[in-house]
Amino acid sequence: MAHVSIIGTGNMAQAISSIVTRGGNTVELFGQSDHAQAITGDIVILAVNYPAVDDVLTQRAGQFDGKVVVDITNPLNIETFDSLVVPADGSAAQVIAGKLPNSRVLKAFNTTFAATLASGEVGPLATTVLIAGDDGDAKAALAGIISAGGLKAIDAGALKRAREMEAVGFLQLTLAASERISWTGGFGVVA
C-alpha cells in the first residue's frame, strides 16, 4: 500500500485524493500554507499553482529528500494567457527537479482537467494520465496508484518530455478558456 501526501486542497488535489483512496491507498492533504505538519507520504504531489511552488519548497526544505515528488502544474503566464513562464526549451518539472536534487521528480496530471480526473472519463474514453520522469520505479509506483484508482496511466518518457506535456496542458487550457472545448472534455488518449 502506498501513502501519498498531497499539498494543495483545490479541485485537482481533491480529484487526485479520490483516485488514491479508491485504489486502496492512503492519502494526507495539506493546505499550501500549512507547513506545521511534516510530510509522511513516500509520494508527494505538488497540487498547487506554479507560482506557489517555490514557497512550498522553501518552507518545507529537506522534507522532499528521498521522496517521489509529482509536479502537476501548468506554468501559464496568467496575465497574458498566451505563453508559459518557464524556459522555452525546458519545463516547470525540470525547474522543480533542479531545486530538489535529492528527490525523484515526475510530471503527471497536468494534461487532464480536474473534472476528467474526478469522473474517470473524457467523453467515451477512460481518462489517461501521462507520466514523465527519469526514474522508472517512481513512474511505475505512480502508475500503479492511478490504475488501482480506475484510470489509465501511460509512461510518457523522460522528464524532459514534461516540456511537451506542459505544451499539451497549455493548449488544452487555451481551448477551454476560449470555449472551443468544455472543461469536462479535452485531450483523450486512444492507446
Added chain:
Amino acid sequence: MAHVSIIGTGNMAQAISSIVTRGGNTVELFGQSDHAQAITGDIVILAVNYPAVDDVLTQRAGQFDGKVVVDITNPLNIETFDSLVVPADGSAAQVIAGKLPNSRVLKAFNTTFAATLASGEVGPLATTVLIAGDDGDAKAALAGIISAGGLKAIDAGALKRAREMEAVGFLQLTLAASERISWTGGFGVVA
C-alpha cells in the same frame, strides 16, 4: 467549391486528399520534386517532411503568393527522436510563415496520424483537426473543407500556438514509436 493543391504524395497527403474530395472539393497532388506544373489551388498543403520544405519553397518561389499555405510538419530531429529542430520558443509553422510573407500560413493536421485522418476516427471519437493561424478567413476555409469531408475541425488560436501543436505532435510520435500507443490511435479531442 475550393480547389486544393497538395505537395507530397505520402500517407498524409493521400489521407488529406481523400478528405478534400469527399467533401465535394477538388484537389491536385504534386510530388515534392515535381516542380514543372504550377500550383493552381487557392489552398496549398505542404505535405512533405520538414527538411524538404525549404527546397519546395525555393523551387516554387512566388507561387505561394496570395494563397493559404498549410504546414502539416512535425519538425523532429530524426537522428535523436528526442527534440525538435526549430527554435524552442517558435515552430516550423512560424519559420515557414517568415519565408512566405505574402501568404497566409496555417498549421494543421500535425496532431493526427495518417491512419486517423483516413478513417475519420480516433477510437470512439471523430478525428479532430486542430488549426492555428493568424487569419480567421483562412482558418474558416480550411475548417469548412475538413468538416465537409466528415472530420471535425477546431480553431486552436493564433499561429504562435503552432509551438504547442508541434509539441503535441512530437509527444504523440514518441508515444507511438515507443509502442505506448498505436499508430491508429493517439490524442483525440472531446469538445
